[in-house]
Amino acid sequence: MKPRTTQQLVPHTVDGKTRMVPINVDTPAPPRDWDHLVLNGVTGIAAVVLTASVIWSTASIGDLLGRAVIEYAAYGAAVVFDLAWIACMAVEWLARYDEERAALPRRAGNVALLVAMLAIGAHGKVSGFWEVGIVGALVSGLAKGLWTVVLRHQTPPLDERTRAWIRGELSDAGAGLALIPVHRKLQRAQAQVDAERTALGQGADRGSTDPDRPGESADDPDAEILELRPRAVNTKDAVRIAWDAGVRDDDAAVRYVAQVTGKAPSPDTVARYMRLLRNVAG
Template identity: 75%
Template sequence: MKTRTTTQLVPHTIDGKTRLVPANVETPAPPRDWDHIVLTGVTGIAALVLAASVVWSTASIGDLLARAVIEPAAYGAAIVFDLAWIACMAVEWLARYDEDRARLPRRAGTVALIVAMLAIGAHGKITGFWEIGIVGALVSALAKGLWTVVLRHQTPPLDDLTRAWIRGELADAGAGLALIPVRRQLQRAQAQVDAERAALADPDQSGQSADDPDTDPQPTAKGPMTVKDAVRTAKDSGITDPDAVLRYVHKVADANAKPETVARYLRLAG
């Protein structure tokens, strides 16, 4: 039986005190996982085929576009044809547990592949070698087909109930993520409302200015209304002259109301 040396924590006792210390231990070697080895090899082959396909299609489509634009722009645009269906294939893999979500990137990838193949075939036709154009287009089809086989092999089969359960879990997680920006927006809106209310709130209900330079307390003669209510009542009654409004406030609200306080309330009453 084959063995291998591994480092494990083993108990070791000195003077009656036991500690776990690392030590080299001979353990049976597991059998070689040929399935994993074969899958790794197939994935490597698929990567090589994909790289060759990208190089060929970029060169072919780039030469086609270079007849109308400069070469850097032509080859930069040419690589987009392959990157489009490769990206769609990657998204399809990410959505492998949800068939409904995987359907759109699968169809989009197929469309992008067909467009790339038509562009490669058009290059072959224009250059007079339509056979090469057809063969070159098949290279991209083979690359995508091989990757589809590899990805489908690694996609675990799930029954309908399990898929529905997974969709429910993803929906709950998605709802939690969606609430994060909503809560932030609500907090910003509430902060604006609070700031607006604070800006329009009475400095004090007696009408005494918060920045009153007088330090000695003054006697007050309050009426049945606050300064703000008195100003609003005067305004609603058609009194617009600041001096007249001030006299009205002194009469019905606060005999010590400051002119600047009354003027501020008068401006707010608009």
């Protein structure tokens, strides 16, 4: 077996200090993977066939449409015929682990391929060479068939229980993604409510030296006071939340930031963030 030279890290000590240093080591080379080479070759052939199919169908359908419209528009629309079933085939490959989801792009791809083949056949008929139209249409069919064989070969076989397990995992991940915008919407709404309550609470405190109602102990919590988690957000985030809630006054923003962060912020810092937000909004 033919050896090959590779580098490995080994410990080397000099003057009592050890470091990992690279050395060259001859190791036996693995045997050639002919299956992988053949699969790469077939994939390359399929890519060449697909490219030829796109060129042929675009030229054929573009010439057909060019009889009624300008060439740029005709050939631009002609390339759509093949790109449609190619895109559907790609989506089918992405959904290869879920047979139910792969069924729709498979059917859509077959319909798009049939439309492209009919258009190529129509070009042959109007050109007076129906044989050329039939053969040209078969080029797209062969390209689609070859790629279907290659992709099906690379799709691992899965039993129904494994497919159900994968669908469950994807469902959980999808639920997490779906909740992200919901959480953002709830946070924006809660921030607006908090800012509104804060503004109303500050206004009510100005005319009274004792905000507690008669009969309430000074140690009892007020119903209007919001329970916040100090230091849950920083000053910049708190200013952004206040801005999204409709707060435009710097003093009101300072009061809100102090309440959210649990400490008095620098008025200059809050004013600077507010100016930045005004510039962006303006």
